Amino acid sequence: MAFQRAAHPAATRAYRDTEDEHPRLPGNMQRDSFAALVERVAPHLGVGRAAANTFVRLASMTRPSDWTSPDRSPVIYAAAGEVAKMLDRSQVRTRVITAELERAGLIERRTAANGSRSRAAGTGLYFGAAIARAAELMALDDQLKAERQQAIFLRGQRSTHKRHLTCALDRLFEISPHCPEAKAIRQEVEAWPSAERLHCMDLAALESHVDEADRLCRTVLDLLDKREEPNGETFENNRPYLQDTTEESLVSCNETVDKRSAGKPAQDRSHVVPPDGGPNCREKDEGAASGALKSEYIARLGPQRLFDLASPEMQLYLSGRAEPEYLRFHDFVWAAERRVPELGISPDAWNTAREVMGEDSAMLSILVLDARKSEPGHVIFKPGGYLRAMTERYRRGELYLIRSLIGLSERQRVGQGS
Incomplete structure (x- = not known):
C-alpha cells in the first residue's frame, strides 16, 4: 500500500479548534483507549510503528480529562x-516523528517564531x-477488524479445501494411479502459497x-x-437414506441408540462417533477414503434429509452448490x-469442536x-457458548x-401441520 506523505487536512490551520470550540472524544471513550485505537489504525494512515508508539506516549503526558472536556484540548507545552x-x-x-504524526493529521505543532512553546503563547503539541x-x-x-475476521475465515476455508482435496487425490491415485487430470491437479496444488x-x-x-x-x-x-x-453409480448416490420426514424414520437409522442399556447413555457412542472410528481416521474398511x-x-x-433439516440460511448456501440429493460432505x-x-x-470455538468431535x-x-x-420462539443468545x-x-x-x-x-413436522 502506497502511503500519501502530504499533510493531512486536519493538520492545517483551518482545522485548528477555536478559542470557544474544542473537539472531545465521543461516548465513553477515554484518552488511553483512543490512543490504543490510533496505534491500531496507524499503519493505514501512513504512520510507522515508532511514530504510532510515540503518539501513545505523548498522549500519556496529557491530562485525561482534557480529551473529554468541552472547554479545553489536550496539549503538551514542554519544549522540544x-x-x-x-x-x-x-x-x-x-x-x-512529530512531523510524521502531523502529516497524518494526528497532532498539530504550534510554535513561536523562534520555535519555542509555552502555555502563555498558546504554542505546543495539540491533539x-x-x-x-x-x-x-x-x-x-x-x-480493519472485519477484514481481519474475513481473512481468518478465508484461511480456514483454504485449510479445509486443501485437506479434503489432498485426501481425495490420495484416494483417486489409489484406484486410478495414472489419472492425468489428478496428476495435473496435484502439480497445481503443490504450487499453492503456503499457509x-x-x-x-x-x-x-x-x-x-x-x-x-x-473448485x-x-x-x-x-x-x-x-x-x-x-457400474457408473457414484458413491454419493448409492447411499441408503431416508425418504420420509417421520420421527420413526430417523429413529430407524439410529437403532443402536434405542437399544442401549437404560441408565448408561454414555457407554454407547455409536450414534455420536461413526463406527469406523470417526471422521478424522485414516483410511479404513474396504479401502474407504479418509473421513475428510x-x-x-x-x-x-x-x-x-440433512438439507431439509438445515436452517433457511444454510439451505441457501447449500442450494448454490448442488441439488440437495447430490450434496457431499465437503459441501456441508x-x-x-x-x-x-x-x-x-x-x-477458536469452531476449531476446538472439529478437533474434539x-x-x-x-x-x-x-x-x-x-x-x-x-x-x-427459540433464542440462543450466545451461539459460541x-x-x-x-x-x-x-x-x-x-x-x-x-x-x-x-x-x-x-x-x-408439527410446524408444517402434518
Missing part, C-alpha cells in the same frame, strides 16, 4: 528538547486534530485463491465419484464454515445449532446428535 528527553530520543529523531477524527478512525478500526504466505495476501487475492481451491476440490471429488463405483471425504450422518440419513462442511462467523461463533460431528453440531436458532457446551458434552459422551435431529424433524 524536554519532550525528546521524556521520550528518550534525540531531538532530531523526535522532530522527524485536537486527532480527536476531531475520532469517528473516522473508529470506522476505519471496525473495517504463512496466505497472511500476506490481500482479501481479493485470498478470496480468489480460496474459490479456486474449492479444484469439487473437481477431484467428481473424478473420484466416477471411479468409486464400476465422507460423513456417517450423510451415509445414514442422506444429503436430502463448507456451508457450516460459512455460518460460523455469521452466527457470531469464534474461529471430528469434522463430521462438528459440522452436524453447527447444522443443529443453526436450525434451532431459526426456530420461532452453545457450541462450546456441545463440544464439552461430546467430550463426556453425553452429546446425542441423532436425538437432536429427531427433535428437529418432529418440530418441523
Whole structure:
C-alpha cells in the first residue's frame, strides 16, 4: 500500500479548534483507549510503528480529562528538547516523528517564531486534530477488524479445501494411479502459497485463491465419484437414506441408540462417533477414503434429509452448490464454515469442536445449532457458548446428535401441520 506523505487536512490551520470550540472524544471513550485505537489504525494512515508508539506516549503526558472536556484540548507545552528527553530520543529523531504524526493529521505543532512553546503563547503539541477524527478512525478500526475476521475465515476455508482435496487425490491415485487430470491437479496444488504466505495476501487475492481451491476440490471429488463405483453409480448416490420426514424414520437409522442399556447413555457412542472410528481416521474398511471425504450422518440419513433439516440460511448456501440429493460432505462442511462467523461463533470455538468431535460431528453440531436458532420462539443468545457446551458434552459422551435431529424433524413436522 502506497502511503500519501502530504499533510493531512486536519493538520492545517483551518482545522485548528477555536478559542470557544474544542473537539472531545465521543461516548465513553477515554484518552488511553483512543490512543490504543490510533496505534491500531496507524499503519493505514501512513504512520510507522515508532511514530504510532510515540503518539501513545505523548498522549500519556496529557491530562485525561482534557480529551473529554468541552472547554479545553489536550496539549503538551514542554519544549522540544524536554519532550525528546521524556521520550528518550534525540531531538532530531523526535522532530522527524512529530512531523510524521502531523502529516497524518494526528497532532498539530504550534510554535513561536523562534520555535519555542509555552502555555502563555498558546504554542505546543495539540491533539485536537486527532480527536476531531475520532469517528473516522473508529470506522476505519471496525473495517480493519472485519477484514481481519474475513481473512481468518478465508484461511480456514483454504485449510479445509486443501485437506479434503489432498485426501481425495490420495484416494483417486489409489484406484486410478495414472489419472492425468489428478496428476495435473496435484502439480497445481503443490504450487499453492503456503499457509504463512496466505497472511500476506490481500482479501481479493485470498478470496480468489480460496474459490479456486474449492473448485479444484469439487473437481477431484467428481473424478473420484466416477471411479468409486464400476457400474457408473457414484458413491454419493448409492447411499441408503431416508425418504420420509417421520420421527420413526430417523429413529430407524439410529437403532443402536434405542437399544442401549437404560441408565448408561454414555457407554454407547455409536450414534455420536461413526463406527469406523470417526471422521478424522485414516483410511479404513474396504479401502474407504479418509473421513475428510465422507460423513456417517450423510451415509445414514442422506444429503436430502440433512438439507431439509438445515436452517433457511444454510439451505441457501447449500442450494448454490448442488441439488440437495447430490450434496457431499465437503459441501456441508463448507456451508457450516460459512455460518460460523455469521452466527457470531469464534474461529477458536469452531476449531476446538472439529478437533474434539471430528469434522463430521462438528459440522452436524453447527447444522443443529443453526436450525434451532431459526426456530420461532427459540433464542440462543450466545451461539459460541452453545457450541462450546456441545463440544464439552461430546467430550463426556453425553452429546446425542441423532436425538437432536429427531427433535428437529418432529418440530418441523408439527410446524408444517402434518
